[in-house]
Amino acid sequence: MRRVIGIFVGVLGCCVLLSGCGGGSAEEPVVVYSFCGENEVFSISNGVIVLSSEEEIFYGGNLEGELSDVAGYSMMFYIQDDGDERVLLSNSVTDMTGGTVSIAGDMGKRSGDIITEEEMDELENNFYFELRTTDLDGGESVYQLQLTLTEVTGKVGD
Numbered sequence: 001m002r003r004v005i006g007i008f009v010g011v012l013g014c015c016v017l018l019s020g021c022g023g024g025s026a027e028e029p030v031v032v033y034s035f036c037g038e039n040e041v042f043s044i045s046n047g048v049i050v051l052s053s054e055e056e057i058f059y060g061g062n063l064e065g066e067l068s069d070v071a072g073y074s075m076m077f078y079i080q081d082d083g084d085e086r087v088l089l090s091n092s093v094t095d096m097t098g099g100t101v102s103i104a105g106d107m108g109k110r111s112g113d114i115i116t117e118e119e120m121d122e123l124e125n126n127f128y129f130e131l132r133t134t135d136l137d138g139g140e141s142v143y144q145l146q147l148t149l150t151e152v153t154g155k156v157g158d
Contacts, residue, residue, distance in 0.1 A: 029053065030153070037129065037147040041065055042103065044129060044147065049115065056114045060089050060107030063131075067103055067141075071095050073133045075107060077147075079119055080126045088114060100136065124149050 035047040042065030050057040060077060072094035079086040089110050095101045115123065131143040 032152040033123075033149050034152050035061070035127065035147045035149045037145045039143065039145050041067065041143055042131065042145075044107075044145070047107075047147070049149075051115065051120070055111055057109060057111045058089055058114050059109040060091075062105065063107050064104055067133055068100070069135045069137075070100055070103060070133045071098075071136050072101065073103055073131060075132075076130045078128055078130070079122055080128055081122055086119065094134075098136075103131065103133070 030050065030052040033049040033051075035044070035049070037044050042063055044060075045062050045064065046059075047061030048057070048059045058077070060075075063075070072092070074090065074092035076085075076090040077088045079088065089108060091108050093101050127147045127149055129145045129147055131145075133141045133143075135141070
């Protein structure tokens with residue numbers, strides 16, 4: 001009986017040791033960037049870009065500020081490269097009742113294939129936000145803002 005218990009304990013110990021070998025998943029690199037910016041009219045805060053081999057997420061953050069008599073607006077995050085614009089996220093809002101809208105609030109998010117590694121290098125110095133507004137009289141205004149990008153983290157586990 002002691003011999004059977006000894007063999008059982010030995011086999012159990014081997015199973016425990018071998019169950020930890022092989023087949024484990026490698027750590028996937030995840031890089032997180034935050035961005036913000038401000039001018040005399042509005043500010044952008046809490047913007048986030050998450051890049052991994054599995055998914056890319058672009059969250060536009062919060063737009064804070066007030067413009068009066070805005071009947072509609074469009075906003076766009078983009079990379080400026082040799083005069084070309086590569087749009088990362090865009091949204092628009094129009095009040096169809098003849099009233100006004102507020103520019104303040106959450107600017108939305110996008111996921112999928114958004115930014116290539118080459119574009120991330122360009123993003124540091126060429127990352128912009130544009131806000132186009134239309135007032136109640138039909139007049140347009142355009143505001144551009146260069147955004148500051150900061151890498152928050154490198155690979156998971158660093």
